[in-house]
Amino acid sequence: MPRKARKKSESGIYHMMMRRINRQSIFEDEEDCVKFIQTIQQYKEKSGYQIYAYCLMGNHVHLLLKIGKEPLEQIMRRICGSYVYWYNSKYQRIGNLFQDRFKSEPVESETYFLILLRYIHQNPVKAGLVRDVEQYKWSSFIEYINKTEVVDVDFALEIFNGDRETAKNSFTQYIRGANDDICLDIEEKHRITDEEARDIIKKVCHVENASDIQKADIAIRNAYLKELKDRYSLSIRQIERLTGINRGIVLKT
Incomplete structure (x- = not known):
C-alpha cells in the first residue's frame, strides 16, 4: 500500500517523533545526547528553522519546530543523516539508525502548541525517569528557565506573559501541571523485565x-x-x- 501523505502545517509548526529501528537505544551515553543536541543547533541557520522544544528519550526523540527555508523532510534528513554518520563512526557500525519515516503532526492552534510543549517536557516524568521535569537533563525545559542555547523561547513565553520573569513562572506552573494529554508518540510494547x-x-x-x-x-x-x-x-x-x-x-x- 502507498504511504499516507504527510499532513502539511499552515502555521509551519510541526511536532515530530523519530525512533530507532527495533526500538533500540539511540543514545548510549551522555556524549551521544550532547552530539544530537549540537546537531539540532548546527542546522538551524542553514535550514532556517526555529526549535520550540526537544526531548531525548533513549529510543526516541520528540521535536517541536517551525520550518523556515527548507521543507520538513529536508530538515530531518540533515539532522538524522549527520547524527547517524557520527554515531556509526563512534560505534564502528554501518546501516540505518532511525526508522525510515519519522512521524509528524501539524500544529495549527495556540492551544495545541501549549499542550505539546507540556507533553514533550513531561515525557520523562510520565516514563518514570524523574519526578520533576527540571531534573531531566536531555529536554529543553531548562532552557526556558535558565540559559538559552538551542531553543527559541520567546514565542512560547510571550504567550504566557509580556514580562519575562512572570512568563517563566507561568510557564513552569503550566508545564508541571497534572494532565491527561495524548499526543503523537510511539506505540510502546510490553516492557521486558x-x-x-x-x-x-x-x-x-x-x-x-x-x-x-x-x-x-x-x-x-x-x-x-x-x-x-x-x-x-x-x-x-x-x-x-x-x-x-x-x-x-x-x-x-
Whole structure:
C-alpha cells in the first residue's frame, strides 16, 4: 500500500517523533545526547528553522519546530543523516539508525502548541525517569528557565506573559501541571523485565545461565546477540547487564 501523505502545517509548526529501528537505544551515553543536541543547533541557520522544544528519550526523540527555508523532510534528513554518520563512526557500525519515516503532526492552534510543549517536557516524568521535569537533563525545559542555547523561547513565553520573569513562572506552573494529554508518540510494547529477558536468553542461546553465552564461539555468540536484539527486542544495556558481555560487542552485532 502507498504511504499516507504527510499532513502539511499552515502555521509551519510541526511536532515530530523519530525512533530507532527495533526500538533500540539511540543514545548510549551522555556524549551521544550532547552530539544530537549540537546537531539540532548546527542546522538551524542553514535550514532556517526555529526549535520550540526537544526531548531525548533513549529510543526516541520528540521535536517541536517551525520550518523556515527548507521543507520538513529536508530538515530531518540533515539532522538524522549527520547524527547517524557520527554515531556509526563512534560505534564502528554501518546501516540505518532511525526508522525510515519519522512521524509528524501539524500544529495549527495556540492551544495545541501549549499542550505539546507540556507533553514533550513531561515525557520523562510520565516514563518514570524523574519526578520533576527540571531534573531531566536531555529536554529543553531548562532552557526556558535558565540559559538559552538551542531553543527559541520567546514565542512560547510571550504567550504566557509580556514580562519575562512572570512568563517563566507561568510557564513552569503550566508545564508541571497534572494532565491527561495524548499526543503523537510511539506505540510502546510490553516492557521486558530482567526475569523475562533471562528466560529468553537461556532459551535462545541454549544455556543454563545467561552469562554462559560468554563461553560460546564468537560467531555463534554474535548470531545469538543479534537475534536477542532484533527478534526479541532486548535492549543493549539489558543484554550487557545479564550476560556480562561488553556493550561495544553487543552494539556491533
